[in-house]
Amino acid sequence: MKKITRIFLFVALAVLAACTPVIPDKYVMEEAEPQIYPHYSGVTIPCNIAPLTFRIDEAGEDYVTRFSCGENSIVVGGNEVALPLEQWHSMLEAAKGSSVKVEVFVESAGNWKAYAPFSIFVSADSIDPYISYRLIPPSYVAYEKLSICQRSLADYNEDIIYNNMLVSAEPEGQCINCHAYKNYRTDNMQFHVRQFKGGTVFVHNGNIKKLDMKTDSTISAGVYPSFNPVYDLVAYSVNKTGQIFHTRHANKVEVQDQASDVIVYNPVNETVTHVADSPEHLEVFPTWAPDGKALYYCSSKLPHNDTTLAVEAEMIMRYKEVKYDVYKREWNPETGEFGAVDTVFMASSMGKSVTFPRISPCGKYMLFAMAEYGCFHIWHKDADLYLMNLETKEYWPLEKANSPFPESYHAWSSNSKWILFASRRDDTNYSRLYIAHINPDGTADKAFLLPQESAGFYDYFDRSYNVPEFMVEPVEITPQEFAEVVKGDSIKVKYSPNVK
16 A cells, blocks of 8 residues: 555656746747736736736747746746746745746747746735725626625635625616725725615624615715715715717717715714705715815716706706816814815816815825716726825826726725726726726826736626725625615615704
8 A cells, every 4th residue: 555655656746747847948039028918017016916817828839937036936837827826925025125027938839939028016015905896797787687796815715795686676676886985994884775675785883784865855865985084974975867878989878967966974873964065066976085074076067058958958968068176175073064165176177077086095195087078987988097196286197007998986005005996998898907006206007907816817707897995804794694684674864954
């Protein structure tokens, strides 16, 4: 028995040695870098990210790739380059603040080529360990199968937070959207359930409840949320929304607010209060300052000059005139009162429209998307990401993060060093998640596609990612626990003229 075991071990070791990839002794040096997907050449990555699996799109019969930094090296074979998790993380730890060199060798008809090496810079800035996002079909009306998921960034593990198929009733269906967290933690969080068993699923200090946030004084239930990072308040927009579809325009669909205001919800008293509700303006996308004492939001004047038309009809005809600016109101936590409206950024004066302002946790920058018009930049090809220095009021595009296709739905990491956003740059139809490093001067490094275990994952994945958020911990409440709350009754919130 021992002899058989020794023979088996010898054969296994021999096979392993034969399969171990070896850098070729002789090769012809190419001037160009290899064609790979995803395009990880020249990117900046955090020191705690999952391995960057990629595919070598060069014709060949055999492939060898070497990653090296100082004395550390990893050699792998095959045209799909997948690195061992532990070795990868050990290399990143050693490479903090420097680059990993990547060399690709391709053999064809017995002859080897060595392509020009490329670098991956490893930042010493770590990234939050988790993200979450909604997965949705690319169609404009298909919401039968939606899920809100969470993903570990150190590896490829993904879990479902909630899936609308857990509580469904055809043909009415159930839409889920707009998950949000307080201070990147999950003991205070929320997401919306629309239509069947609709309501806002709200977790307050670890306790789950379902809210009916529509009152006689508000347009709708809460829509786009923002947790106050310090105080027990959540800001929402309330919206009357419609869609229009283009037949020949590059921007396939418009989502318009025909009416929208901003409210604040108090989860202790179960009350909502208006913050911005001008009948002549559309107000949307609230977001709190890091100290919790100022509320930012977007606002556009209603293009309603033709009194013979309904607002909805005129909005459709004059959709390019809807241009949003950014405003803010200071909030006094002692009195509960909001101050006067203060202008932050006038995009309309430049013929532009700005949406989704997000303030960096350090308080220095405002991140936003800007395009020619409208509020739904996820389908606008000209939508790009910008940063604004809130002290100097200077602003600039994040050139290395942007592309010729829509960038939108952006979020800050908790250390203000990274941004996460959705982009349609890969095939123009599906939105994918990209991560970019933000330097101390406010410039962005080249963005990289969220890594997956298989290099071909995005070739066949038929869902779009949207509303990405960073998290410092995972959601521990199970999908089934959320489903039981969704099935139950809603708590009816009350309207109050003051934030208490």
